[in-house]
Amino acid sequence: MNASRMSPGVATRVAATRVLDVVLHRGRSLKATLAAALPALADPRDRALVEAIVFTALRQQARFDAALALWLDKPPAGRDGELRALLHAGFAQWELGLPAHALVAATVDAARALGRPHQAGLVNAILRRAQREGLPEVDAAAAWPQWLAERIRQDWPGDTDAIFAASAQAGPMWLRVNPRDGSRDDYLQRLTDAGIDASVLPGAADAIQLATPLPVHDVPGFDAGTVSVQDAAAQRVADALSLAKGARVLDACAAPGGKTAHLLERDPTLRLTALDIDPRRVRRMQDTFARLGLQVDARAADAAQPADWWDGKRFDAILIDAPCSATGIVRRQPDVLLHRREADIAALNKIQSELMDALWPLLIPGGKLVYATCSILAAENAVQVQTFLERTPDAVLQSLDAGFGHDTGFGHQRLPGELGMDGFFYARLRKA
Ligand SMILES: C[S@@+](CC[C@H](N)C(=O)[O-])C[C@H]1O[C@@H](n2cnc3c(N)ncnc32)[C@H](O)[C@@H]1O
Known part of the structure; x- marks a missing residue:
């Protein structure tokens, strides 16, 4: 059915189902898929509803699949992936507390609008069953791929349950x-x-x-x-840097520009260069700076190749807000658990250490480098800092206070949900 002929109630369920279908079954990123889908809905309330349904469905995916395994002889798969997405969208609406009648009617009509009139009765029956019996509870760990759950257990044995539980909740x-x-x-x-x-x-x-x-x-x-x-954990990066007024600063992995903007809001006299390897993200970053009225030297460049962009003048401070697994922000990017592969971690580790090695020589003696990630994996955090210190004789780890989270011995780790914050890692290194 053409979207313009659907009622807004049905159009929102159809949109949520299509977003979920491509994120769940075709490996697409949630952020990019939503950004492409939402503009088709004129009313901001409809856009907000689609977002709420999709985020809830992804956070509760393991639980919703458990319900389908319980209530269907054969859970939908293959060409019926869209049906699975529609039922997850339906369950998410129960979780969001939407009125029963509107929820069931609009979701059943969405089955028809998606060209699945033969499954409308099934959708009705399953949603009614969820209403009667409630959705089953599952262990929050079930949402995590096994290899990743195992790494979290190894790295944070006393905090594993709290990490899984916090990652399943919407962040403030x-x-x-x-x-x-x-x-x-x-x-x-x-x-x-x-x-x-x-x-x-x-x-x-x-x-x-x-x-x-x-x-x-x-x-x-x-x-x-x-x-x-901006999450408070991300805001604490500016505190970890604690810059002198007017300092010459490199923000090496800057897009979409949240931390760059924070630094310049605190001190507009900073001489700051903001780089990012992704030109589309550099454009987004420039939009952010325009909204905030900030003038920034923002460039698309590979920070690990200074020969391509560096003018030879050393920096007082460098921020590496490194590309990472994003395991600390699963509550804000639930599709991380769908898309992350074990091999990604080694690839990210390589980029992270290349960035540190390439940028260290650009720091003045006495200057400082903050290495930060939104990961909670030791391999991307404390281990990176430890091995960097081992191979870099003029690097000294500086202490940060307990307000930055757990002291790992090689930087501080904030775990997701603690004090309402995202999971984040901070290490400050001084050049001797
Ligand atoms: C965690 S995000 C940065 C978030 C940003 N600092 C903020 O606060 O808005 C990591 C960024 O690193 C960028 N990146 C990855 N490899 C890079 C490289 N070699 N040089 C520069 N940027 C890189 C990615 O494109 C991504 O935008």
């Missing part, structure tokens, strides 16, 4: 306040005046957590650049 919405437009307290007052409940976290100086997430354009001052959306 954190804002970063731009000091250009006033203090964090001024902005908190503005939220209070607008009837928006929010709180702060000692140690994360610019961060505010909203009690309930809002669409970004409903966040006071977002469009004017007064605030940005």
Whole structure:
């Protein structure tokens, strides 16, 4: 059926099903698929509903599959992958607490709109059963590929259950306040005046957590650049760098620009170069800087090949916010658990160590390099720092305080969900 002839209720279920189908069955990234699908829906409330359905379905995928295994002789597969996606979208709506009648009617109509009128009765029966019996509970570890669950167990034996549980929950919405437009307290007052409940976290100086997430354009001052959306764990990278005023800084893996913007909001006099290897992500980063009114030297380049872009003047500080497995932010990117392969880790390790080795000579003596990731795997974090220190005689690990999370001996690890934050790793190295 043509999308323009569907009711909005059916169009949202069809859109959610199609997004889920390609993410679950064709290896496509959630972010890119949503970005392509959402503009077809005119009403922002419909777009928000599709996002809510899709994120819930991916976070609860193991549980929804357990329900299908229980209630169907043969769970849908192959050409019926779209049916699986539709049923997951249906279950997600129960989880979101949508009214039963609207939920069932719209999802059954979506089966017809997807060219599956012969399966409309089945969809109705399964959704009604979920309503009657409730969805089965499964161990949160079931969502993780076995090899990755095993690595987490090895690296974080005492925290494994908490990591899996936190990764299955939606993360809170954190804002970063731009000091250009006033203090964090001024902005908190503005939220209070607008009837928006929010709180702060000692140690994360610019961060505010909203009690309930809002669409970004409903966040006071977002469009004017007064605030940005950024997890408090990511904001702490600026604290780990703790830059001198006007420092010459390289942000080597900068796109989409969240941390670059934070550094410049704190000190617009920084002489900062922002690189990223991906030209499309550099363009996104430039859009972010335009919203915030920041002038930045942002370039598409391979940071590990300084001969291609470096002017020969050394930096006071370097940030490597390295490409990584993203295992610390599964709650925000649930498709990480679908797409990550074991071989990726070794490939990422190679890029991470190449970046550190290539950029260290660009630092002045006495300068500092912060290595950060949104991974919780020791292989990408403490092991990287330890082996770098072993092969780099003039590198010295500097201590960070307990506010950066667990001390691994080679950098600090924040685990997902702790103090409401994403999983993140920070290590600060000083050049002797
Ligand atoms: C974790 S993301 C950076 C997030 C960013 N710092 C922020 O706060 O918005 C890692 C980035 O590294 C980039 N990247 C990967 N390899 C690179 C390389 N050799 N040189 C420069 N950038 C690279 C990726 O394109 C990706 O945008």
